[in-house]
Amino acid sequence: MSNTVELNRRVGDLVAEDFRNAHVFSHFGIDFCCGGGRTLLAACQRANAEATAVIEALQQLKRSGETQNQLAQLSLPDLIDHIEQTHHQYVRQTAPLLLEYAEKMVRAHGDKYEEIKPIAGWIRALITDLLPHLQKEEQVLFPAIRALSQGDHSNSCFGTIDNPIHAMEYEHEEAGQILQQLRQLTQNYQPPAYACTTWKVCYATLAAFEQDLFAHIHLENNLLFPKTLHLA
16 A cells, blocks of 8 residues: 555544554554544644654554564464574673663763663663573473473473463563663653763664563563463
C-alpha cells in the first residue's frame, strides 16, 4: 500500500485494523480517539508530526507483526536458537557500551547534574541483573526445554519445568521495573538541550536496548514459555 493511500485513511480505521497502531500514534502525539475521524495526513499536521516518520513507524510495526507470526511457527529448539543468537547476543554486545557511557557521564557531569548518578546506578543494576539471567536461561532452562521437546520429562534438578519458568518471568518483571525507573529519569530517553554527545548516545542506546529487551521478553513470556508448559 502506498504512502499516499495510507495518509488518506482515517486514524480510527487504522487503530481498528491493528490496535498496536495506537501506540505509534501516542508516540507522535496524534489523537486517535476524539480525532479518529481525521485522515492520517490531517492528524499528522495537527500534531506537528512528520508524516513520513509516522508512516515508517506504522510499516515497521507491520513488518514486526509478520516476523512474530513466523517466529510463532518455529519449533522450541529453533525459537531458543533465535532468542540466543538475536537477543542474548545483543544484550552481551550492548551492555558494556551502556556501562561505558554511564561511567563517562558520571565523570563529566555527575557533580553538576543531579540526575546523572541515579541514571548510571540504574543502568548498572539492569546489567547486573540481566547477565546472570542470560546464563541461567542458557545453562539451565533452555537445555531443559530442548530436552522436553524431545520427550524427556525428567528435569530432576529443579522439579517441574514450571519452577525455572516462573523464576525467569519474575526476573523479567524486575528488569521491566528498572527500565521504568530509567524511562522516568531520562524523560523517555529525551536528552536535555545541554547534553553532550556521550549523553545523547547513551539515551539513544538505552531506548534501543529497551525496545530489544521488550521484544526478547515477549518471545519468552508469550511464545516460548506457554508452548513449553503445554508440553509439560
